[in-house]
Amino acid sequence: MATLPSWLVTTRNEEAATTLARLYSGLHRIHGRQQESIELKLGSDAIAVNVDGPGSVINRMVLEQGEGLGPLHVCDGSSLLEPMNKAGDRCGCPESVFDRKAAARSGHGPKPDARLEFRLAAAPDAGLFVLTSSSWTFSDSLSAAVAHMERGADGAQMEIRLQRKVVTTRSGMSASYVRPVLSVGEPEVAAPGHLRLAA
Known part of the structure; x- marks a missing residue:
């Protein structure tokens, strides 16, 4: 039998954790991987x-350079958002969603x-x-x-x-x-x- 899906909430706020525990049944509380954080599995x-x-809402497309190096490409799917001196320029992403997904899978295009x-x-x-x-x-x-x-x-x-x-x-x-x-x-x-x- 498959396990039912559940939310994992991370917080450093003890009061917020207590409120979540009260509101959502089946809560299992564990210590978070980050220092002083609390992870809560909601029922x-x-x-x-x-x-x-x-x-x-922040909704953009990003292609990362590599771990810790920051984004190489940031756009909204049609225009660049970063860097600021190029904001508004055409980003060059394919118009087709299929082609965008293919580019992202190959590592050559941004993903959401x-x-x-x-x-x-x-x-x-x-x-x-x-x-x-x-x-x-x-x-x-x-x-x-x-x-x-x-x-x-x-x-x-x-x-x-x-x-x-x-x-x-x-x-x-x-x-x-x-x-x-x-x-x-x-x-x-x-x-x-x-x-x-x-x-």
Whole structure:
């Protein structure tokens, strides 16, 4: 039997950890890998969130030079974002998403660097949390969320949920992925990939 997906939340705030332990059943508390950090495994797979507005979203494409060397290329898929003296110039990325993904897989093109800041709807005073992912679909879902908020819609009506997806490879093997899903109002936008929440 497959284990149900769960959130892993990292915080250095003891009060936030206590609040999370109270709010979400099945919480297992462990000491974090970073000094003075606390890791919390939540029993719930869905979290209602409040998002302050479009400024709570960072959604860009990044190609790293190497470990510790910083980004070689930062863009929004059509224009450069960094360095500042080249911001707005054409980035040269392929227009096709298929070609962009192929370039990223080969190490020659950027991949998503998507970040969402939010507060827990059930405990907004617990502080600001961050969800990051390099998932292409999560990046798309953030674009949809920004468009939703720019139309004047309430950013508080959102939920992030973990879902398991099982796919069959060309060789016939089954592979399982746990993916977060960002719901904005009624529609759901899926975001596969690894994630970590941090406060």
